[in-house]
Amino acid sequence: MLKGNKSSSLMAACVLCRQVARFRSLPIWRKGLTQAKHIHIKSEDDINDQQENNKENKPQEGYKLRYDPSSYSTNSANSHHQTDNEEEQCLVAHGPSFCQQGNRYSVSCSRQSSSSKSKLRRLNFNKLPEPEIPFVLPAQKKPVPPTAKVDSRAFLKCRPKYASMTLDLTQQPRYIDWPEVLLLLQQASLLKGKMKPSDVSHFLVEVSKLHPDNLPLLHRNQSFVLLLQYSVEHLQLFSQLQLLEVLQSFVWLKIPPSYYVLEAFESELSHRAYQMSLHQLLFAADLWRCMKRLVPQFLQQVFKLICPNLGQIGVPELIHLLYIMGEGRHCPKDLIHPLEQRLMRDLHQLHPEEIGTVCLGLFKSQSPISEHAVTRLVDRALCCVTEMSDFALVNVMKYLRFSYRFHRKWLEAMEQEVPQRVHGMSVQGLMHMALTCSSLHYHNSNILNAIAERIPPLVPHCRSKDSCKLLWAYGSLGFLPSQSPTFFPSLIEGLRQRKAEFQRYPEHLLTGLLGLAFISQFPEDLVALALSPEFISLALKNTNLDLKKDLFSLDSAVALEMPQWMGPKLTSELREEVADMLWKFALSSICQKPEVLEAESSLQDLLGGEQFVWKRMILPHTRSIDLEIHLDSTGQPIPVNPPPLEQNSSVVPSNQDWKKLKTGVTVTDELFEKLINVKSPSNSSPSSPGPVSPFRLSPDESGSLFDSVLDLTSGIPKPQTITAECLLQDYKHSVKVAVQVTHKNHFCSQSQHLLGLHAMKRRHLKISGYRVVELHHNEWLQMLRKSKAEKLGYLHCKIYNCL
Structure with a gap:
């Protein structure tokens, strides 16, 4: 009897393998699919009972990641990359004078909150939320295109083994026409409550083949919204692969990252994490990244399961884990040291793009490794600096900025590399290069002149953030207007064109104006804006950053260098408050230094x-x-x-x-x-x-x-x-x-x-x-x-x- 059940289970697994093989972009876990101890295919009632029991159960203490290097696919030669229009935003904006901000998560789910009934009661299914409209300049009818395409997933091309735990965004399934999709949606509507989990996953996978140009039509279709509703109702009945198939279909369907369906899926995956293999965990994390959704709850489970088994994983898994850490903006403190040890052990095996991915992951997750480890990492990058892409090069600079490590040989190499690459680099890449030089107090004329020469024609492509940080970096390093007559005027004019952005990011305007104040430049209209009562009120409402000191520095600089200034000023009360705050800090730090005493x-x-x-x-x-x-x-x-x-x-x-x-x-x-x-x-x-x-x-x-x-x-x-x-x-x-x-x-x-x-x-x-x-x-x-x-x-x- 037991033997028959086992055979049935194995046969079902094989059938499932053949069904999944139709979707060429979904990674194949060979042994994970063929061994009954990894995936048990049961009846829907059995699965339902099992899921109900799992509600009260926590991950087992003795859980071991199911990881077998021999199960990697070795015959995949497809390239894996994603082209992002906008380079990732850094968390450390300023140099040593400014605090680096930690990551903040706003998503919090519980097992109970993922219940489909409670979701249906409080959410509207009429249509998907409208996508966010990008900022448009007053003189423009559409956003300015980026200056250079950045391949943030180029490291996936380095090894075929990445195919089993990542999604190749260049290999979307064959497109189907809108009438075909309407027919599928009609079939789904006819089934209604009779649909099984396999039906729901099948319809979503097929519908996700719709051409991207027709996705707005699909998002407004009531039958499609009902299909998403069914996915929530069957959420706890999906098998592991069905769950991942549906999640992958959401990537192709471009479901907005804030849509409620994703919250329910994150909660479900979080509670199933201890049942998943290593590659399934990493693949699910990669799908969340492709949807640009932060999933702290799920990643917490991933890190918890990987930490005790870190020594067992291979190089591709390590690199991909660091990538996921960076995109999730978090790394548990108890994972940093084991990661450093594991990284140092295999450092010599890393490809140039993988080194860039490691640096970016450590930078975005704010993970400090030892000075010795940083030096070794940059030494390895230096060995292959000419083979690195511009994106990887910038990532190494980012992590040097985060760790405040002055690596002389690397910076000397940048003196040669940056002038040669500057005309092909993105605006954000140039900004990060300059910002790192500023943070490390590295004034190199070759680098600064090359960037300053390249920036003016790119100003229309600069966000206010980019312009202001460039002004800060060049002002901090004492780069004078006479050294590049068009650099500062073009950036200042760019700020005037993007004044509306400062309503959301007031700190950027203060950053740029302080950089200009360092070199005695005071654009009066922007200064008047920054010192206006309305802007000051807006800046003081910012709970994440204390902008009082910046306002005080700007106001005092204007008073001394522009005695004729008749524009707005800080109130005497605010000036006294900030001066007192700064003096109290000086008493506890600067005044106590031995050389001062x-x-x-x-x-x-x-x-x-x-x-x-x-x-x-x-x-x-x-x-x-x-x-x-x-x-x-x-x-x-x-x-x-x-x-x-x-x-x-x-x-x-x-x-x-x-x-x-x-x-x-x-x-x-x-x-x-x-x-x-x-x-x-x-x-x-x-x-x-x-x-x-x-x-x-x-x-x-x-x-x-x-x-x-x-x-x-x-x-x-x-x-x-x-x-x-x-x-x-x-x-x-x-x-x-x-x-x-x-x-x-x-x-x-x-x-x-x-x-x-x-x-x-x-x-x-x-x-x-x-x-x-x-x-x-x-x-x-x-x-x-x-x-x-x-x-x-x-x-x-x-x-x-x-x-």
Whole structure:
């Protein structure tokens, strides 16, 4: 008896194999179809009972993925690719100054919510939802076509084995005419409630062969909508292959990704995941990708099942898994390390396009791997860089941007590759190239000039996002308008043509305008739009991004560089709120850095006390601090009076009796020789007081005293009794000095070229009447290891050389 049942089951499986073979684009799982332990074909009643029992059952703890490399199809030579008109959007928009945003899922299903009856009660079956209408410029009647076609699935051409777990979008079944489809729909209507699951899947598969030009007619057909209704009613009765066949038919039918039917199918597949083989899981995930629908619930089950079996899968499965991870915008944290180990093991086997797919998957899923792994991955890409497509090349750059890894040899290769490829690259690819250079602080004239030359004729194809990020990248790297006369004007004009997009994405306008502000460019109409009360209100409603700091920086830059500005401005309340927020952050981070604390302390010793050095944000909109000091016309330090609100703050030094301060230090002969060559303003005056007996320091680290001594404050007259009248007179003629402790991240990589924000700060300090003294990070970090005398000598030279 048992033997007969087994034979019947095997025969049914064979019949099903022959039926499925008609659909040439559906992958074939040979052993999965022929072995009864993998697929059990039962009566509809038995299947129904089994599904009802599965409602209460969770995946078994000891579940093993059914994976057999020998079951791969090896005779498929068809190409597998998809041509996307728009390159994938990146999640990391800005450079290091901006936070990278994580993925957010809005779809949440439960087993109960997939019930067909509850769906039918609350949903309208009159017709499918209308497809979204793309944004159209006012002067256009249809969207601008892309500049270059991007094959985001080119990696599928690398190995025939991808055919068993992906859908070849170039191999749609033979088209049938509209009358044929109407006849099929009429037959389905006649069957109505008598239809079996196999009938529903058969009708949907056949109808999906309709020519794409006639799909709008089909979507409005009531009989077709009823057929979709039947698919939901029979959802739990479908076999695994019927379920995948129906899902595949939805791809060809271009069912909108938000349509309720897909929500029901996702929920059903999620609960069946532990019954499916590895290739069935990956194939289902690929179908969701082809429909451009995020399915977090289903992917969660896929990752859960694959994680403990990751070591068993082959290279094609690994690459495809990374691709699915990226398109799903998520990777579980506990899967990242095993993935990295698995990837490093087979890195040498990867084809050029597969490397690009790996980088894109890691980038989109926001998956950080170790620095060593990133370096090895890019090293592998470098070995075949000339064989990589533009799309794969850009993907490697994206992941370098995400991981902030400065790979010198790769970037040097880009110096050669980008100018050669630039005329064939898409707008989005060019934008990502520039944005990565900006994030890595890599100012390379060959790359930047090549992109800048190519962009102006492509501006009509640029989204506002592309234009604004290009402006940000070039402004950050200090690329001046004189270097490419048409680059900035063309992008600015492109923004004017796409003002409507900023109602949905206000952050893009602020990104572009800040990039322009870095290089002192202020298109007044766009600035007026960004600072208008309506736009500010819109920007502040954005819960995903905090745009207050960007508004504050733009408003302050306009106030300093455009004194004639009569347009809208931020309210004083908002300005004070943001300034206070930035100062609190600076107190907890920048102000506590050892190099800043040492500079503050040494300046206090040099000038005579805490009251002569004020650590504060002179220009809060530049998001950094300075050490402010005031000197009179003879070089004498003047006490810095903080605003009344700051005097009681714990960060403001208390007054100290300067009569008790040490007024001199001993220095080495070498330092003395350096200092006597510096002409101090006080020494040039005939009334300059003579040297004062030095105050000798305790022995240095070597235990010896310096023989030669110099009073570093001999050129600074001793403070006398100060009256309010004297102070007022001194401040009228004082020199305001802003001492900056710079960091390597303030400059372009391996150069003294300031990045956009910090170049703007220098410019704004000079406009505000300050003389800037830079304690360069290379110099000051070395001074931290030297004696106090040498630090004071270094600071003395720096400050009095600026007078």
